[in-house]
Amino acid sequence: MRMNLLRIILLLPVFFFCFGSALAADKVQEWPSYALPEKTKPPISVIKVINIFPHDPDAFTQGLVYHKGYxxxxxxxYEKSSLRKVDIKTGKIIKIIKLAPEYFGEGITIFDNKIYQLTxxxxxxxxxxLKKIKKINKFSYSGEGWGITTDNKNFYMSNGTSVISCLDPITLKVIRKINVHDGQLPVIxxxxLEFIKGEIWANVFMEDIIVRISPLTGKVLSWVDLSGLYSLLPDATGIDVLNGIxxxxxxxxxxxxxxxxxYIFEIKLARHY
Incomplete structure (x- = not known):
């Protein structure tokens, strides 16, 4: 499954905010895009950066979720995994819980005033x-844990393959499995994961893209290319892959x-190719 080199435009708005300061930017910039599947059928989405906020550069981000301003x-x-509550505008860590050294933290979601964290x-x-940011229970599942999200009815969980499992949020039993595909090609x-307007949005490990997925069929609805964000990051050897929605x-x-x-970027979809 290799790939055409396409172009994508990252449109910078007139104003965005970085560490509380407004910076003017009114030009359109172009970057080479992530190489998408040769026979891809879904559109390729163009993004607009709305705001830029500070983010802990020592955070190996595995899961991200928004709730009531935080x-x-x-x-x-290993030995560094954590769960954090973070102020968006300042990047300040309000509270942190460190996991035992044998656990490698992964995706998180919020359901029924509780935070669920995978390893x-x-x-x-x-x-x-959720309110106290205090561990109250533990649960088990089969296989690796990568990403998790919810539509407030079910959980959706990834394990690094092309399969997303739909789980009952009370029993945590698998209800069905969703095979993610672009045409006839599985997306591994x-x-x-994040649930947005009836769709599952997913990072693809080691790639600078987000894939928008139908939770009913597993069909890829569009690809969102974020490779242009790297030009807005400082030149630092420690910067790793895109992850966190x-x-x-x-x-x-x-x-x-x-x-x-x-940095954390606030983005919008501008248009599709």
């Missing part, structure tokens, strides 16, 4: 009280970041 973040790495290879996850390495449903705002990225 971001909740799961970070990975990578332990077949175990943790449940936290499905990673961090959060959605503010009330204000219709989408946030994205990456592992060891110093």
């Amino acid at each position: 971001l909740y973040e799961s970070t990975g790495r 990578w290879m332990n077949e175990a996850g943790f449940i936290y009280d 390495n499905i990673n961090e 959060a959605y503010d449903k009330i204000n219709d705002k989408i946030y994205v970041t990456g592992k060891y990225w110093p």
Whole structure:
């Protein structure tokens, strides 16, 4: 499944905010895009950067979710994994819970005033009280844990393959499985997940894209190319791959970041090719 080199335009708005300061930017810039499948049928989405906010550059972001003005973040790495409550505008960590050294933190979601956090290879996850950010329970599942999201009825969970499992949020039993596909091609390495306007948005591990997925059929609805964001990041050897999607449903705002990225970007879809 290799690939055409396409072009995508990242439109910078007249104003965006970085560390609380407004910076003027009114030009259109172009970058080479992520190489998409040769026979891709869904459109390729163009993004607009609305705001830029500070983000802990030491955070190996594995999961990101928005709730009532704050971001909740799961970070990975053995001996360094954590769950955090973060102020969006300042990047300040309001509260942090560190995982035991044998756990590698992964995706998170919020359901019924609880935070659910996956771990990578332990077949175990943790449940936290949302208000107190306090661990209250533990749950188990089969296989690896990568990403998790909810439509407030079910959980959707990825394991790094092309399959997303739909789970009952109470029993945490698998209801059905969704095979993610672009035409006849399976889309593998499905990673961090977010439910946005009836769609599952997913990072693809090691790629600078988000894939928009139908939760009913697994069909790819469009590809969102974010490779242009790297030109807005500082030249630093520690910066890792794109990972982390959060959605503010009330204000219709989408946030994205990456592992060891110093910024969180608020983006909008501008148009499609």
